[in-house]
Amino acid sequence: MRAPTYNGAMYIDSHCHINFPDLAVRMPEILAKMAENKVTHALCVSVDLPDFPQVRALAEQYPHIFASVGVHPDYEDTPEPTVEQLVELSQHPKIVAIGETGLDYYRLEGDLEWQRARFRNHIRASRITRKPLIIHTRAASADTIRILQEEGAGTDQGGVAGVMHCFTESLEVAEAAIAMGFYISFSGIVTFKSAKDLQAVARVVPLERMLIETDSPYLAPVPFRGRTNEPGYVMHIAEYIATLKDVPLAEVARQTSANFFKLFQFAQP
Ligand SMILES: [Zn+2]
Ligand SMILES: [Zn+2]
Numbered sequence: 563m564r565a566p567t568y569n570g571a572m573y574i575d576s577h578c579h580i581n582f583p584d585l586a587v588r589m590p591e592i593l594a595k596m597a598e599n600k601v602t603h604a605l606c607v608s609v610d611l612p613d614f615p616q617v618r619a620l621a622e623q624y625p626h627i628f629a630s631v632g633v634h635p636d637y638e639d640t641p642e643p644t645v646e647q648l649v650e651l652s653q654h655p656k657i658v659a660i661g662e663t664g665l666d667y668y669r670l671e672g673d674l675e676w677q678r679a680r681f682r683n684h685i686r687a688s689r690i691t692r693k694p695l696i697i698h699t700r701a702a703s704a705d706t707i708r709i710l711q712e713e714g715a716g717t718d719q720g721g722v723a724g725v726m727h728c729f730t731e732s733l734e735v736a737e738a739a740i741a742m743g744f745y746i747s748f749s750g751i752v753t754f755k756s757a758k759d760l761q762a763v764a765r766v767v768p769l770e771r772m773l774i775e776t777d778s779p780y781l782a783p784v785p786f787r788g789r790t791n792e793p794g795y796v797m798h799i800a801e802y803i804a805t806l807k808d809v810p811l812a813e814v815a816r817q818t819s820a821n822f823f824k825l826f827q828f829a830q831p
């Protein structure tokens with residue numbers, strides 16, 4: 563595996579959904595904005611099995627786009643993935659992660675045992691394939707951490723850990739995840755004026771454990787808040803974090819990019 567090389571500042575969007583219709587129809591524009599803002603790579607994250615072929619196709623078409631395979635916890639009426647299916651679909655050089663998966667007790671109510679069972683299947687697939695997990699957690703952090711521990715997701719238990727994506731939880735949750743070997747990924751939410759608690763967390767999380775993401779088309783960062791988000795905007799999140807932590811922007815760019823390559827275990831193309 564070749565070590566990544568850096569050509570000045572570069573940014574990586576560790577989580578986006580550019581296969582969603584709003585973005586997919588504007589692909590040339592999206593790629594041009596990435597180039598303009600020195601966003602060199604993006605990870606297009608799978609949310610269900612029916613859309614997975616499109617996600618994979620984007621990764622096959624563009625050298626700097628990578629992809630994952632998984633079924634999002636908010637997708638209730640969708641084919642349920644087995645461990646075997648997840649393992650098989652991930653056997654592809656551009657599929658670098660399992661997810662997004664996790665728990666969401668905010669969007670859905672009632673008996674969510676199916677969410678927890680689905681989550682466990684993803685963790686088992688990650689342990690088998692040695693591909694890291696992309697974790698979505700909302701209003702469910704205690705169960706998320708508990709199940710990750712029960713299934714041995716962390717590097718401390720023989721797993722390969724992964725990333726807590728679009729992090730909005732407490733410092734305590736961040737520290738529990740970091741202790742298991744996870745990275746913490748900050749989205750445009752950290753740039754919002756109201757996000758004081760999250761900004762306090764981002765100030766403390768070491769750069770060595772941090773990733774940045776757009777989660778586009780959602781959650782555009784300031785100054786684009788409310789508009790359709792896209793991978794090129796990830797640079798504004800890096801700028802915000804550099805100011806927040808009082809470190810050079812180039813350092814945020816370099817370290818978050820190095821973290822990305824290390825976590826997803828691939829050489830820079
Ligand atoms: Zn998510
Ligand atoms: Zn997502």
